[in-house]
Amino acid sequence: MSSLCRLVQRGLLSVRPSCRLFPGQLDVFRAALTVRTASSPSSVNLMYDVFDGKGESTPLVFLHGLFGSKSNFHSIAKSLVQRTGRKVLTVDARNHGNSPHTPELTYEAMASDLKHLLGQLHIDKCVLIGHSMGGKTAMTIALTQPSLVERLVVVDISPAQSTTRTNFRYYIQAMQEMKISSDIPRSTARRMAEDQLRARVKEHSVRQFLLTNLVEQNGHYTWRVNLEAIAAHLEEIMSFPSFNTVYNGPTLFLGGASSAYISSDDYPEIQRLFPSADIQYIPDASHWIHADKPLDFISSIISFLQS
Structure with missing residues (x-):
């Protein structure tokens, strides 16, 4: 041939x-x-959802975290459309949600994917809002393609190493070891999966979050995230590329007060790469700020857009 x-x-x-x-x-x-x-x-063709606003202002683009999907921000997106009139996009990263699987999972690759998507949609400039892994992807885009980013919101993550703060390796192992019978009701499959995750994933909220990735394919239950790629690139995902460039646009680092992902040790690096950055914390919020305190999260975004 x-x-x-x-x-x-x-x-x-x-x-x-x-x-x-x-x-x-x-x-x-x-x-x-x-x-x-x-x-x-x-680059791969990312799956996305559009919530169309009537206004002409720059669209908001949401990037989810590790093991997340575009649906994580659906209720937030609907509220922001109503309150700001802006178009809002929520995007599935490669190897997540309904986007294609690929062996590569680096911030450079994920940034390239989003640049490709924005080009396809004829979006010349956007407000990027990224949580955790999505926040690092958003920072990468802002530092390499600043003309695409009108404003930047980084949610509960910093441009620093975060390996020591996570249990993701245990989550991956538990998900890889899961065995579920075929041709059973989804509710039964979900209970079986949670029972098997419980040994390594102690927090109920984290188990529920991981279980959003449980899908049925031809009568068999499996994970829609690419566990092999995530496991192979976990150290890179927990780290952050080295940059000598800066992003001078308006930037908000929004942390959860009960989370350790943005600490005072990170401030010098944040200020070096993002000289215009403002750092704020939402009280009584964990790493998943948008789930813990959605109204406070939305208010912080709107205040930042108006500043």
Whole structure:
């Protein structure tokens, strides 16, 4: 089989049955093909939901955290559309939700995915709001593509190493070890899954969060997140790329007062990379601020947009 046929089979190339290439056109075709195949692995087509506002202001784009999905911000998005009139997008990262699975899971790759999506949607500038892993993706975009970001909100994460503060390795192991019978009701499958997670995942709220990823496929229950890719890249996800650039746009770091993810030790690095950053905390909120204190979270976002 020729290399061109293989590319057609893999969906990297589409051809019309009536299309013919003459010798003089073949070199141009091969050059275009080289560009296409070289760029294909760098970004994936992300799944997203749009909540359309009537206003003309810059749209808000929400990026979820590790093991999350675009649905995490649906109620927040609806409220913000009503209160600000802005269009709001919630996006599934690669290897999460309904977005494609890929072996690579780095902040550079996830930033490339979002840049690709914004280009597809003809969004020249947005307000980026990212939680945890999504916050690090948002910071990466702001530091590498500042013209795309009108304002930046980083939710309960900082541009610092966070490996020592998490139990994600245990969560992954528990999810990988899970075994559930086929062809049983979803409610029964969910109970079985929670029982098996309980040994390694002590917090009820975290178990419920992880269980949002339990899906049924052809009678079998599985996880919709790509556990292999997450496990392979966990150290990179907990870390943050090294940057010598800065983002000078308006920036809000919004932490949970009961969370340790944004500490005073992180302030110098935050100020170095984001000179215009304001750091605020929401009382009695954990790492999942938007779930713990949705009204306070929404109010903080609106105040920041109006500042």
